[in-house]
Structure formats: C-alpha cells, structure tokens
Amino acid sequence: MAESTWSRWRRRQANGLIHAAWDRLREAGAVAPGTRFAERFAAFGEGSVIGFPTSTIYGERQIHIGEETLIGRWVTLAAGYGPHQTTVPPRALVIGDRCVIGERCGLVAHESIEIGDDVWFGQEIYVTDANHGFEDLGRPIGQQLGPHEPVSIGSGSWVGHGTVILPGARIGRHVVVAAGSVVRGEVPDNTVVGGVPARVIRTIEGRRDDETAAEFPELAASEGYAFGRARIGERHPRSSN
Numbered sequence: 001m002a003e004s005t006w007s008r009w010r011r012r013q014a015n016g017l018i019h020a021a022w023d024r025l026r027e028a029g030a031v032a033p034g035t036r037f038a039e040r041f042a043a044f045g046e047g048s049v050i051g052f053p054t055s056t057i058y059g060e061r062q063i064h065i066g067e068e069t070l071i072g073r074w075v076t077l078a079a080g081y082g083p084h085q086t087t088v089p090p091r092a093l094v095i096g097d098r099c100v101i102g103e104r105c106g107l108v109a110h111e112s113i114e115i116g117d118d119v120w121f122g123q124e125i126y127v128t129d130a131n132h133g134f135e136d137l138g139r140p141i142g143q144q145l146g147p148h149e150p151v152s153i154g155s156g157s158w159v160g161h162g163t164v165i166l167p168g169a170r171i172g173r174h175v176v177v178a179a180g181s182v183v184r185g186e187v188p189d190n191t192v193v194g195g196v197p198a199r200v201i202r203t204i205e206g207r208r209d210d211e212t213a214a215e216f217p218e219l220a221a222s223e224g225y226a227f228g229r230a231r232i233g234e235r236h237p238r239s240s241n
Contacts, residue, residue, distance in 0.1 A: 026052050026073075041065060042090065045097065050075065055104070058083035062092040062109075066117065069095055072103035079109050096155065101125075111148035116155030122179065127151060127165040154189065174204065 003011075029052030031037045031044075038044040040060035045067030050057075052073060059079025065071070080088035093109035095101070096116045102123035107113060110130040129151045133144035149168035153159070157171055160179030171177070171187040178194025178201070187193055190204040 029053065045069065050077075051103070055106075059085070059088055059092065059109075062088045062090055064091060064094045066095060066097035066099065068097055069099040069101070071095075071099075071101040072105070072123070074104045075101060076106040076108065078107070081110065095119075102161070109151075112150035112152075114151070115153045116157070116173070118156050119153050119159070120157075121159045122161035122163070124161060125159055125163045125165070127153075129167045131167050176204070 031050035031052070031054070033044055033046055033048065041063050042061050043064040043066075045065055047068035048065050048070070050071040054077075055074045056076045056078060060077075062079035063077055071077075077093065079092040089111055092111060092113070093107055094114045095107075096119065098118045099115060100120040101107070102121045102125065104123055105121055105125045106127070108126075108128040108130075110128075113127055113129050130148045131146040132141050133146045134141045136144055146167070151165060151167065151169050153165070153169075153171045154173035154175060156173050157175040157177070159165070159171075159177045160181065162180045163177050164182045165171070165177075166182065166184040169183045169185065169187070171183065172189035172191070174190045175187055176192040177183060177187075177198065178192065180196075181194050181198040182196045183193065183198045185197075187198070188200065188203075192201045192204065193199060194201050
C-alpha cells in the first residue's frame with residue numbers, strides 16, 4: 001500500500017526534529033575553552049575543540065592541547081593505563097597548535113607522545129608509546145606489558161587514514177605518511193613514507209620561500225604551516241545576510 005500524504009508528512013517532521021536535536025546535542029556537547037570538561041585538561045588552548053560524542057578520554061591532567069586545534073568525534077585520548085593511575089608523567093600526551101585529529105583516532109600515551117604544530121591526521125589513526133610483550137610463554141600476551149618508548153611527530157606533517165604509529169617512532173618535520181602505513185623508528189624530515197613497515201618512498205624537494213610567498217601570500221605572512229581558523233575568520237568573515 002502506498003504511503004499516505006499524512007504518513008509522509010509525519011515521517012518528514014520526525015526526521016527533521018531528530019536531526020535538529022542531534023545537531024544541537026553535538027554542538028552543546030563539544031569540548032571547548034570555558035566548558036567544564038575542558039578544565040580537566042592540563043592545557044586546552046583558545047580556539048580548540050573536541051567534537052561530540054567522544055570515545056574514551058582519561059588522564060586529562062597529563063594531556064596538553066594547543067591553540068586552534070580541531071579534534072574529531074569518537075576520538076580516544078588517554079594518558080596512562082587507567083584513569084586512577086598516579087605515576088603518569090605530567091606531559092604524557094602533547095598536541096601542538098593548529099592540529100587536526102580526524103574522527104575515530106586513538107592516541108594512547110603511557111609516558112610520552114608529542115605532536116608538533118600544524119600536524120594533520122586523517123581518520124582511524126592509532127598512536128601509542130607502549131605495546132604488549134610476548135616472551136613469557138606461560139602468560140597471555142594481553143597480560144604482558146612492553147617497554148615505554150617515546151613517540152614524536154614533527155611540525156607540518158600529514159598522517160594518512162588508517163596509519164598505525166608504534167612505540168619509539170620519531171617522525172620528522174614536513175613528512176607525509178601514506179594511508180595504511182605502520183610506522184616505527186626514525187623518519188627523516190621532508191620525506192614521503194609508506195608501507196608495512198613504512199619506508200622512505202621519496203624526499204620532498206619542495207619550493208623556495210620566495211615561490212611560496214608569491215603564490216600563497218597569506219601563508220607566507222603567517223607564522224605556521226597551516227591557516228589557523230582564527231586567521232581565516234579574520235580574512236574571510238562570514239556574511240551577515
């Protein structure tokens with residue numbers, strides 16, 4: 001039987017109300033400076049936001065977030081093995097200014113994960129500074145803790161969708177990590193890496209500073225790699241119409 005005009009109208013109205021309510025809930029639940037949730041963090045910079053809903057967030061007192069950083073929904077941010085651990089270093093997880101962390105990423109720090117400024121993540125990226133051991137054949141692997149090895153990601157880098165960054169990885173500045181890579185060890189500045197494990201595919205020769213200034217005057221005038229959202233707002237204000 002065909003749907004009646006009345007049924008279609010009711011379905012349309014219900015659909016609109018549900019989506020309007022969800023949009024308001026996401027806006028109200030977002031973590032931003034001035035909210036109670038943001039005050040849990042060691043640092044939460046101006047212009048930064050964590051989308052709602054989140055996945056798992058704990059150890060906020062050991063998490064530092066810079067300015068104008070966008071962290072997507074369903075993200076895990078963790079410092080330590082659990083929310084009640086008292087031995088976590090004070091700067092276990094540090095995210096710089098103007099970073100973008102895509103949806104469903106997981107950043108799990110036990111001792112030190114440091115992400116520079118203007119680092120952009122795709123979605124579903126996992127970063128950790130500790131893993132499981134497996135040498136004891138008499139114990140389940142899940143009960144064996146591996147060593148803590150600090151992780152760093154240099155400023156201006158881009159990490160593609162689905163990448164896994166393992167303990168001890170030291171990614172340089174201005175690095176492109178191809179989607180689906182598994183990164184460990186040292187990654188030089190200005191390189192493109194990819195694969196399992198990730199290897200250098202090529203070196204980025206780049207352009208001269210004067211070429212960048214001529215083609216992208218806004219970028220040349222800024223002090224960072226990316227256009228911060230505040231700077232974009234200043235140059236391109238929204239219409240009042």
